[in-house]
Amino acid sequence: xxxxxxxxxxxxxxxxxxxxxxxxxxxxxxxxxxxxxxxxxxxxxxxxxxxxxxxxxxxxxxxxxxxxxxxxxxxxxxxxxxxxxxxxxxxxxxxxxxxxxxxxxxxxxxxxxxxxxxxxxxxxxxxxxxxxxxxxxxxxxxxx
Numbered sequence: 001x002x003x004x005x006x007x008x009x010x011x012x013x014x015x016x017x018x019x020x021x022x023x024x025x026x027x028x029x030x031x032x033x034x035x036x037x038x039x040x041x042x043x044x045x046x047x048x049x050x051x052x053x054x055x056x057x058x059x060x061x062x063x064x065x066x067x068x069x070x071x072x073x074x075x076x077x078x079x080x081x082x083x084x085x086x087x088x089x090x091x092x093x094x095x096x097x098x099x100x101x102x103x104x105x106x107x108x109x110x111x112x113x114x115x116x117x118x119x120x121x122x123x124x125x126x127x128x129x130x131x132x133x134x135x136x137x138x139x140x141x142x143x144x
Contacts, residue, residue: 021060024049037088042070046077054083060110063091072104079105079132105132 021037022030024044030036032049037058040046046053053059059078061071075087089101090110098109130137 039090040074042068042074044074046074050081053078054081056083056085058086058088059083060088060090061106063089063093066092066094066097068092072100075101075106076104076132103131 021039023039024041024046027033027036027038028049032052034055035057037060038053038056039060039062041062042064061074063071071089071091075089078087083105086108087106088108088110089106093101093109101109134141
């Protein structure tokens with residue numbers, strides 16, 4: 001069962017399967033359980049739920065178009081605030097965006113075919129800015 005019936009949500013029940021996905025609104029109605037995958041959109045206001053979201057096992061961020069960068073900002077915000085779970089990108093993405101998503105702390109792409117194509121793309125060997133993979137900028141890193 002991927003989705004809940006309205007009566008189940010009202011009682012605060014949720015599927016026992018670990019892979020169940022719900023929207024931010026459904027997650028709120030269920031009482032903010034930690035064993036769920038929460039689907040966020042770039043325009044979701046997570047301010048009041050941020051502390052609870054940091055304890056969730058998995059978050060999927062939807063990209064409605066490859067030109068919509070709000071998902072990048074949302075992923076970075078979650079990682080900077082201390083989210084350590086799995087961060088998945090889904091939706092309309094280009095394979096060459098994978099290198100930038102990884103720098104922001106994303107751990108996977110939802111589409112397996114996109115993941116295969118993304119791994120074949122050239123990615124920058126080193127970056128100047130600090131990111132989720134290298135917390136110091138290039139000029140502050142130890143050079144061997």
